[in-house]
Amino acid sequence: MEIIEMRHPYDHATIPEEEIVLVLGFFDGVHLGHQKVIETGRKIAEEKGLKLALMTFNQHPSIVFQKVDPEKMQYLTSLAQKEAHMEQLGVDILYIIEFTSAFANLAPQVFVDEYMIGLHAKVVVAGFDYTYGKKEIANMALLPTYAEGRFEVVTVAQESFDEEKVSSTRIRSALQNGDMAQVYRLLGYIYEFEGTVVHGDARGRELGFPTANIKVKSTVRLPKEGVYVTEIKVGDKWYPSMGSIGHNDTFGQGRQLTVEIYILDFHQDIYGETVAIRWHHFLRDQVAFNGAQALIEQLKQDERDTEAYFDGLSEEN
Secondary structure (H helix, E strand, O other): OEEEEEOOOOOHHHOOOOOEEEEEOOOOOOOHHHHHHHHHHHHHHHHHOOEEEEEEEOOOOHHHHOOOOHHHOOEOOOHHHHHHHHHHOOOOEEEEEOOOHHHHOOOHHHHHHHHHHOOOEEEEEEEOOOEOOOOOOOEHHHHHHHHOOOOEEEEEOOOEEOOEEOOHHHHHHHHHOOOHHHHHHHHOOOOEEEEEEEOOOOHHHHHOOOOEEEEOOOOEOOOOOEEEEEEEEEOOEEEEEEEEEEOOHHHOOOOOOEEEEEEOOOOOOOOOOEEEEEEEEEEEOOOOOOOHHHHHHHHHHHHHHHHHHHHHHHHHO
């Protein structure tokens, strides 16, 4: 997959000359609705013998429009994760537009001329709710008017699950509730993010449950506080694990929020390494225990529950 980063105004010489099928969207999460849009574009590209291109943005538009602090904008997928998903879904060319104020203020016709015609689109594919300016004047119903017959417009209908729209908002709500089964059903894959293993206070080691303390970027959308069945990727291998998101209130109030991973049957030193964590299943809420021994007994139960979860997966396969 070729990745082309662009900033407005762009140099037309950087754009491949060949005609394309162009898919449009921000695609945070690359959930089942997004996948339907991309798959529609891929099938059309195959039928027409054209390359499949996809255009997205380096940051969420609300950072420019609503002046949201970029460090406080939380995503379901990082840009690197999004790139990996796009390649897996068969995208040939990925255009990443730097979402600046100048770009945001483009009139709809200029956007169409520069970022659809300018990219040599023969077919433009997007979801029913895609906009390229104020929705009253820049929606999918009006796109054929701006296209002026120069390219075909394909609008992909809403993807629903349990009679509700599959959306990034709905996934964020499920994460907030710790409903990882619902997150999986809407994404089509297990929720995952990366972090770096850093030094913690070594409290887990003292309890007999040494954990990897994970430093996560502020832009990562965390599930609700609690204890989870997880997997952690160290190097190229995935290991079963237990994940904890919380403040360790058993050892005092007002402690910093941490993400800690206890890896089952694992004895390597991985300090400083970048790891990925998959969040399979919510086990329980965080509780302030009456002393270390009560916490240890609960952790032993959490470990048994985690092992049982993975044993169940093995039986299904």
